[in-house]
Amino acid sequence: MIGKEDMQIVSHKEIAKDIFELVLQGELTRQMTKPGQFVHVKVSETFVPLLRRPISIARISREDRTFTIIYRKSGEGTALLSSKKPGEKADIIGPLGNGFPIDSSLKGKKVLLTGGGIGVPPLYELSRQLKAIGAVPVHVLGFENIEASFYKEEFARLGDTYFSTTDGSLGVKGFVTDAISYHEIEFDSLYACGPTPMLKALETRYTEREVYLSLEERMGCGIGACFACVCHIPNDPAGYKKVCSDGPVFRAGEVVLSC
Amino acid sequence: MLNITLPGLTLKNPVMPASGCFGFGKEFSNLYDLNKLGAIMIKAATPEARFGNETPRVAETPGGMLNAIGLQNPGLSGVIQTELPRLESFDVPIIANVAGSSIEDYMEVAERISQAPNVAALELNISCPNVKTGGIAFGTDPKMAADLTEAVKRVSSVPVYVKLSPNVTSISEIAIAVEQAGADGLTMINTLLGMRLDLKTGRPVLANKTGGLSGPAIKPVAIRMIHEVSRAVSIPIIGMGGIQSAEDVLEFLYAGASAVAVGTANFVNPFICSEIIDELPEMLSKYGFSHVRECIGRSHEDAPKPDYHRA
Numbered sequence: 001m002i003g004k005e006d007m008q009i010v011s012h013k014e015i016a017k018d019i020f021e022l023v024l025q026g027e028l029t030r031q032m033t034k035p036g037q038f039v040h041v042k043v044s045e046t047f048v049p050l051l052r053r054p055i056s057i058a059r060i061s062r063e064d065r066t067f068t069i070i071y072r073k074s075g076e077g078t079a080l081l082s083s084k085k086p087g088e089k090a091d092i093i094g095p096l097g098n099g100f101p102i103d104s105s106l107k108g109k110k111v112l113l114t115g116g117g118i119g120v121p122p123l124y125e126l127s128r129q130l131k132a133i134g135a136v137p138v139h140v141l142g143f144e145n146i147e148a149s150f151y152k153e154e155f156a157r158l159g160d161t162y163f164s165t166t167d168g169s170l171g172v173k174g175f176v177t178d179a180i181s182y183h184e185i186e187f188d189s190l191y192a193c194g195p196t197p198m199l200k201a202l203e204t205r206y207t208e209r210e211v212y213l214s215l216e217e218r219m220g221c222g223i224g225a226c227f228a229c230v231c232h233i234p235n236d237p238a239g240y241k242k243v244c245s246d247g248p249v250f251r252a253g254e255v256v257l258s259c
Numbered sequence: 260m261l262n263i264t265l266p267g268l269t270l271k272n273p274v275m276p277a278s279g280c281f282g283f284g285k286e287f288s289n290l291y292d293l294n295k296l297g298a299i300m301i302k303a304a305t306p307e308a309r310f311g312n313e314t315p316r317v318a319e320t321p322g323g324m325l326n327a328i329g330l331q332n333p334g335l336s337g338v339i340q341t342e343l344p345r346l347e348s349f350d351v352p353i354i355a356n357v358a359g360s361s362i363e364d365y366m367e368v369a370e371r372i373s374q375a376p377n378v379a380a381l382e383l384n385i386s387c388p389n390v391k392t393g394g395i396a397f398g399t400d401p402k403m404a405a406d407l408t409e410a411v412k413r414v415s416s417v418p419v420y421v422k423l424s425p426n427v428t429s430i431s432e433i434a435i436a437v438e439q440a441g442a443d444g445l446t447m448i449n450t451l452l453g454m455r456l457d458l459k460t461g462r463p464v465l466a467n468k469t470g471g472l473s474g475p476a477i478k479p480v481a482i483r484m485i486h487e488v489s490r491a492v493s494i495p496i497i498g499m500g501g502i503q504s505a506e507d508v509l510e511f512l513y514a515g516a517s518a519v520a521v522g523t524a525n526f527v528n529p530f531i532c533s534e535i536i537d538e539l540p541e542m543l544s545k546y547g548f549s550h551v552r553e554c555i556g557r558s559h560e561d562a563p564k565p566d567y568h569r570a
Contacts, residue, residue: 002290004530042527047322047475047503050527093529218315220326221526223290225282227302227331228317230310238308240331245286 002096002223003028006089010066012082016150018073019118020082021058024090029065032057034099035126036193036214036249039069040222042091043081053077054219054244056193057095058121059128070121070150096222097248100126100191100212107134112187114176114202116142116194122214123193124151127158138162138187140179142194146170177201191249196257203252211252217243232256260540260550263297263518265495266443267380267418268352270297270518273551274508274536277499277520278302278356278382278422279328283342284349287525291533293349300446300520301342303358303384306367308334313466318455323474323501324523325453327467330358330387335368343375352379354420358387362410370414380417383408383442386424386449387471398424398449401436408440418443420497423488425477426452430484431491438492446497446520447488448481474523475501482514486558489515503531505538509546512554 007026015021040052059068073082084090099122111130113123120141127137137159143149146169155161163171164179172179176198192202193214203211220226224245233239233255241247241255261272275298276287283301284293293299311331318325332338338355346353355372359365369381385398385407397403404421412419421437423430425448434445450471455464463469481500489496498516502508503524511519524531539551548554 002529004528049319050322050324050474050523051317051319052527218317220317220324221286221529223529224286225529226280226317226326226526227282227311227328228314228326230314230316230331232310238310238334240310 001031002093003031004091004093007092009084009086009088009090011086012084014082015070017147019070019148019150020073021068021070021150022081022084022090023066023068024092025064025066026092027065028092028094029060029062029067032060032067032095034095035102035129036099036122037095037097038122038222038248039092039094040096041069041081043077049077049080051220052093052222053081054096054222056122056214058124060125070118072118093222097244098246100214100249102126102129102133104133106130106189108136109188110136110138110186112138112140112180112185112190114140114142114180114190114192114194114198116176116198117144117148119192119194119198119214119216120151123191124154126191127155131158138185140164140176140183140185142176142179142198143170175201177205200257203257206252212249213252213257214249215243215247215255215257219244232258260543261536263551265497265517268298268354268518270352272297272536272539273512273518274532274539275300275354275497275518275520276525276532277522278354278384280522280525283338284346285342287529288345288349290529293346293351295533295536296351297518297536298352298354298379299346300354300356300382301338301346302332303330303356303387304332304335304338304368304372305330305358305360306335306364308332308337315464315466316470318464318470320453320455320472320474321476323472323476324526325455325465325470325472326450327465327470329467335371339372339375343377347377353377354380354382356382356384356422357411358384362407365407365411366414369411369419373414373416378417380443381411381415381419382446383411383419383421386422386426395424395426398422398433399427401432404433405436405440408437408442412441420444420446422449423447423484424449425480425484431488434488434492438494442494444495444497445488445492446499448477448484448500451477451480473501475503477501478507482510485511485514485516489556490559502535505535505542508535508539509542509554512551513557515556515559517555
């Protein structure tokens with residue numbers, strides 16, 4: 001059930017260069033179940049900026065009714081959000097979208113979680129839930145450089161964790177696909193979140209495996225009403241899927257990744 | 260205190276979601292009881308299904324947003340067979356937005372969709388700035404707007420409201436032309452044509468290059484135009500353009516609107532229509548009104564109240 005709540009900011013800190021971790025507390029957390037879902041955050045009390053910011057859920061803790069989002073300060077909206085202090089409230093709508101599929105058939109299976117940049121955060125809750133049902137998560141995380149990397153130890157506690165960076169300052173120099181090749185990682189299924197070229201490369205490379213991809217697209221409403229974040233589906237010119245409400249997670253091949 | 264009667268429309272209250280900002284109601288029906296709404300203006304229907312424009316389709320602006328969705332919809336048959344029946348369980352009049360690329364397109368959609376059991380009125384979309392043919396091309400030429408209105412009136416089984424574009428030199432001229440052609444009412448304003456450029460690339464942010472500006476930034480334009488048009492015509496106006504609160508509703512009624520539609524605010528807060536309806540009675544009392552009718556056209560103290568405002 002989607003709700004709207006002024007949620008309490010429990011903690012808020014910069015965990016890497018321009019990367020912020022925000023922990024929020026409130027009743028809405030009870031509605032959060034699936035990893036890969038997101039919330040829509042109102043960053044300003046005024047009309048500027050007008051629209052909310054979609055940010056993925058990185059960790060859910062139902063015991064203390066808190067959840068964590070990790071975002072990059074990159075524009076006017078996220079800069080405003082980054083100035084919010086613990087004790088203040090944040091206007092949240094969520095949980096939105098459909099997350100990564102998880103069921104008992106994954107028990108004992110090796111699941112490769114591949115993230116790029118700010119696509120990494122939802123993989124953390126995903127990994128926690130996979131481990132909880134007895135799957136074996138393996139992580140390949142790509143960052144621009146070591147200064148922009150985060151949650152390295154957190155992921156390592158859940159399973160084998162490998163890195164790639166554009167400049168080689170952490171892990172393999174190059175992209176996540178280079179790291180997968182370099183470490184000769186084998187897996188049963190692949191769940192990924194990151195820039196579209198990264199998702200495209202993974203989709204093209206692993207056509208024989210079960211692959212799920214979480215997409216990012218500029219959104220208006222976040223609930224499926226505005227049709228801003230649509231993408232094409234194969235072989236149907238008028239057909240479409242909405243990233244916000246049909247996704248953001250799609251099975252590889254379900255949507256055309258040029259969007 | 261809140262009920263208003265307009266051609267074809269018996270409204271519990273004067274607040275409805277604007278076309279294009281509420282889809283076909285499905286998403287919002289999961290959030291609150293749609294029976295609360297005065298009416299629902301559904302997304303435009305065209306004869307064939309349309310994908311719309313490529314993404315990115317939205318861009319932010321100070322106090323507003325640009326969109327270039329491009330009338331994406333499942334086509335007339337899809338709307339009639341799938342979308343409209345889903346709304347039948349609600350006791351809310353539906354205003355169906357009609358679009359096309361030619362007069363024949365508009366006539367086809369108007370004739371068939373006006374026969375749907377829960378469609379109470381049509382909104383003739385002659386003002387969409389985001390499609391290459393049709394849309395705004397009809398809305399910026401008084402003769403074309405009048406011809407289209409007349410043609411649609413001939414085939415429609417329900418009253419026809421014409422949605423006016425602000426992207427004209429004289430909006431009253433178009434309003435008068437469509438009134439004379441038989442329009443039962445007006446809805447105004449549609450979005451203002453705008454553009455944003457990416458500072459890194461120097462290119463337009465939107466794939467369509469230009470888009471329609473909406474949100475609180477355009478409210479003063481809407482108020483001015485409704486004020487002007489309501490003096491020029493004697494058919495009712497459903498006002499829209501940046502409404503975010505019950506106070507905004509009051510201002511639109513003062514300007515001369517008989518009801519209002521909430522657009523972009525639904526994207527910022529999907530519960531906004533319901534919240535505004537809840538706040539209206541107290542807000543009216545605060546300003547000394549016992550019924551919304553008393554507010555309509557208050558900015559024109561010298562203007563006689565038109566007949567349709569009688570209870």
